[in-house]
Amino acid sequence: MNRWDESSPIRFLGGKVLLYILGVILFIGVNILVYTRISYLFTPLVVFIETVALPVILAVVAYYLLIPLISLLEKFGMRRIYSILLILSLVAGLITLLIFLLLPFLEKQFLSLAEELPQYVIQLVENVDAWFKNSIFSNYYNNMFQDVEGILSQLPNTMSTYASNTLDGITTFITTITDVIIAIVTLPFILFYLLKEGYKLPEMILRVFPPKVRPDLRHVFKGIDHQLSAYIQGQILVSVCIGIMMYIGFVIIGLDYALLLAAIASVTSVVPYLGPMIAITPALIIAIVTSPFMLVKLVIVWTIVQLLEGKFISPQIMGKSLHIHPVTIIFVLLTAGHLFGLLGIIVAIPGYAILKVVVGHLFVLFKRRYNRYALEDNQYEQSE
Known part of the structure; x- marks a missing residue:
């Protein structure tokens, strides 16, 4: 056989391995x-996945937060099972303490804000309306306002049209609450077994694959573990720091509902870039209605916190472990949110990090094959 026939594109791209991959893609x-033709047969599987997705995701997050503490206790000679029980007991006690100390106060602030927020919004609309009517845009604004009044006059008919969907909305809300309760109840059990035997999971998965590919897969699993650990631990610490700084800043400028708004900012900061923008919205409404000077102070506090987070906190805590461009993060978040909703936004960045590790390793394998065949071709040309 001719030497160049042996170096055909199929052989260069992987030979039988490429054909196997193409067969797998065709099978998928x-x-x-x-x-798509008989999706109703898979409904039980879809329901099962939707049910276990939330508790599994929460358990994985808690696992990466607690595993460093358990590893530290093991280094001091404590058995793993006792380390797990001790850490879980401390976490349960801390959560209970926070519930009894902070939850009533946050609940009071939340109910008060929910009651007064419509008034803040109405006051904001009135202020904006008065400003536009006395500005150089008053003629355009009056014409536009007439159109808005026409739309509002049709609002009762529109509301009656959508009233029939109220029952579906209530059903969806009840289903969501049920899923959350199931997740909270099953989370401790999943977390316990994940902490106890989670380190065995990669090796159990590797046994399914041929021995030849196990070293490469082991390397991929280590990369995924590193990416998830760096992202989850780092993002939680960054969110806590943002919440603390926001609370201090809100207290200094005298903004109402400082603790609640800081807690919202801390929770939403788990989502990069988009989270802080969402968190600042209620604070902006309150600040605008309070006084223009309060708005200026709020903007200063928010800017300082974002600068500290972007220039000092995130680089020190998370470093450059993910190597993801901010524009890429925004596109990933928007796409995942459009496809999978809130859950997609939460898991978008970790999922992208995992995909990046897998694709990066596949590219390394491709370059390894390319270099090998390139070396063989050079040797063949020299022998000629």
């Missing part, structure tokens, strides 16, 4: 086609 495509 056929399964997707079958699923």
Whole structure:
């Protein structure tokens, strides 16, 4: 056989391995086609995945937060099972303490804000309306306002049209609450076994694959573990720091509902870039209605916190472990949110990090094969 026939594109791209991969892709495509035709047969599987997704995700997050403490206790000679029980007991006690100390106060502030927020919004609309009517845009604004009044006059008919969907909305809300309760109840059990035997999971998965590919897969698993650990631990610490700084800043400028608004900012900061923008919205409404000077002070506090987080806190805590461009993060968040909703936004960045590790390793394998065949070609040309 001619030497160049042996170096055909199929052989260069992987030979039998490439054909195997193409066969797997074809098999997956056929399964997707079958699923779209008889999706009702897979409804129990979809329901199962939707049910276990939330507690599993929460358990994985808690696992990466607690595993460093358990590893530290093991280094001091404590058995793993006792380390797990001790850490879980401390966490349960801390959560209970926070519930009894902070939850009533946050609940009071939340109910008060929910009651007064419509008034803040109405006051904001009135202020904006008065400003536009006395500005150089008054003629355009009056014409536009007439159109708005026409739309508002049709609002009762529109509301009656959508009233029939109220029952569906209530059903969806009840289903969501049920899923959350199931997640909270099952979370401790999943977390316990994940902490106890989670380190065995990669090796159990590797046994399914041929021994030849296990070293590469082990390297991929280590990369995924590193990415998830760095992101989850770092993002939680960054969110806590943002909440503390926001609370201090809100207290200094005298903003109402400082603790509640800081808690909202801390929770939403788990979502990069988009979270802080969402968190600042209620604070902006309150500040605008309070006084223009309060708005200026709020903007200063928010700017200082974002600068500290972006220039000092995130680089020190998270470093450059993910190597993801901010524009890429925004596109990933928007796409995942459009496809999978709130859950998609939460898991978008970790999922992208995992995909990046897998694709990066596949590219390394491709370059390794390319270099090998390039070396063989050079040796063949020299022998000529």
